[in-house]
Amino acid sequence: MTNQENKHMNPSIAAIMPTAPRPNCIFVSGRGSYLEDLHGNTYLDFIQGWAVNTLGHNHPALVETIQRQAQTLINPSPAFYNEPMLQLAERLTANSAFDHVFFANSGAEANEGAIKLARKWGARYKNGAHKIITFENGFHGRTLATMSASGKAGWDGLFEPKVAGFIKVPYNDSAAVAQAIDDQTVALMLEPIQGEAGVLPAAVEFIRSLRRLADDNNLLLIFDEIQTGIGRSGELFCYQHFGIEPDIMTLGKGLGGGVPLAALLSKQEFSCFEFGDQGGTYNGNPLAAAAGFAVINEVLAEGFLHRVRELGDYLIRHLQVLSNRYALGTVRGKGLLLALETRDLDATQIVTMALERHLLLNAPRPNCLRFMPALNVAPEDIDRMIEILDGILTELRVMSHEA
Numbered sequence: 001m002t003n004q005e006n007k008h009m010n011p012s013i014a015a016i017m018p019t020a021p022r023p024n025c026i027f028v029s030g031r032g033s034y035l036e037d038l039h040g041n042t043y044l045d046f047i048q049g050w051a052v053n054t055l056g057h058n059h060p061a062l063v064e065t066i067q068r069q070a071q072t073l074i075n076p077s078p079a080f081y082n083e084p085m086l087q088l089a090e091r092l093t094a095n096s097a098f099d100h101v102f103f104a105n106s107g108a109e110a111n112e113g114a115i116k117l118a119r120k121w122g123a124r125y126k127n128g129a130h131k132i133i134t135f136e137n138g139f140h141g142r143t144l145a146t147m148s149a150s151g152k153a154g155w156d157g158l159f160e161p162k163v164a165g166f167i168k169v170p171y172n173d174s175a176a177v178a179q180a181i182d183d184q185t186v187a188l189m190l191e192p193i194q195g196e197a198g199v200l201p202a203a204v205e206f207i208r209s210l211r212r213l214a215d216d217n218n219l220l221l222i223f224d225e226i227q228t229g230i231g232r233s234g235e236l237f238c239y240q241h242f243g244i245e246p247d248i249m250t251l252g253k254g255l256g257g258g259v260p261l262a263a264l265l266s267k268q269e270f271s272c273f274e275f276g277d278q279g280g281t282y283n284g285n286p287l288a289a290a291a292g293f294a295v296i297n298e299v300l301a302e303g304f305l306h307r308v309r310e311l312g313d314y315l316i317r318h319l320q321v322l323s324n325r326y327a328l329g330t331v332r333g334k335g336l337l338l339a340l341e342t343r344d345l346d347a348t349q350i351v352t353m354a355l356e357r358h359l360l361l362n363a364p365r366p367n368c369l370r371f372m373p374a375l376n377v378a379p380e381d382i383d384r385m386i387e388i389l390d391g392i393l394t395e396l397r398v399m400s401h402e403a
């Protein structure tokens with residue numbers, strides 16, 4: 001970038017509250033698996049808005065829907081029904097174990113709703129039980145209650161006092177869950193794959209034992225599927241891999257395909273909000289709901305999820321080859337939410353080197369790369385990503401031998 005361009009850009013960058021270290025590129029357009037910056041450089045995107053752009057950037061079906069809806073009705077207020085809200089709620093309930101949907105604008109907001117719903121149910125039906133067992137390294141969002149529910153390292157001392165009532169236990173440890181349950185416990189809440197923790201999948205037996213513990217102790221089982229839902233894991237919802245049904249589920253990210261949209265879903269018997277308990281100005285607005293309806297229709301189209309599983313297997317095979325070639329660690333995850341352990345190599349450095357080569361990757365942990373491409377990513381783009389990563393790993397291994 002020239003000094004002149006920097007000067008031109010800097011005043012606006014300075015106006016953004018610095019809450020994240022952002023690279024110096026400014027994106028102006030996107031198509032499929034590619035983004036373009038202000039200078040016309042294209043980038044291959046294996047982040048996709050943080051597992052958000054289910055159909056890639058600016059998918060024609062999504063763009064056309066948003067354009068049409070924007071010309072028709074943007075927001076009549078959450079106090080009224082609108083058509084897209086009803087259509088999307090019907091699609092979600094018809095294809096899941098749930099009966100009721102509350103639409104929200106972000107994953108954290110949907111999780112706040114799930115926490116409130118569990119507490120309401122505890123107040124009404126379980127003598128005021130309110131404690132929720134959550135998991136170490138879990139991530140549920142950045143509002144005060146969802147940060148309190150999260151087990152993210154380093155968050156312990158932040159923004160004290162936290163919201164009380166979250167008991168954290170180790171993931172995949174059902175004995176620890178059983179031990180933590182008391183008569184004030186109302187729910188168990190978890191991600192079926194811990195995404196931000198580095199794509200750590202729950203064991204099938206662990207999830208089944210949580211279902212049993214919930215049944216035996218009259219607790220609600222809440223799945224946070226904000227990262228795993230809407231096809232990301234190769235099934236429409238990740239809970240479908242485990243042969244059980246949660247009582248409450250939250251969705252976000254991929255639901256809107258890039259448009260801010262999230263949802264709280266509940267089985268009817270636990271759906272106990274009374275008028276005024278839950279709401280929000282933008283909740284269920286037709287613009288976002290129409291986007292969600294377009295996305296879910298694409299994901300439910302014949303062969304789509306099968307293809308996600310095939311593409312996931314293809315990516316796993318290639319990552320496995322790299323792992324063997326460069327003495328790296330495990331490849332894990334499901335569908336197109338995958339991770340590669342980089343062992344002694346610094347994953348953050350790999351991300352920086354990838355950006356220099358116009359590839360967008362993510363390192364949720366210092367020694368872990370996460371891959372979350374569009375669910376319709378082309379195999380050639382997987383090949384291209386692998387080729388770039390291969391080059392970076394060669395360079396790093398040469399450097400580590402020279403050191």
Ligand SMILES: Cc1ncc(COP(=O)(O)O)c(C=O)c1O
Pocket residue numbers: 050105106107108109111139140141142191195196224225226227252253
């Ligand atoms: C599992 C999970 N829950 C909740 C959230 C929070 O969603 P949002 O950033 O939309 O508030 C995230 C975001 O990364 C997530 O991965």
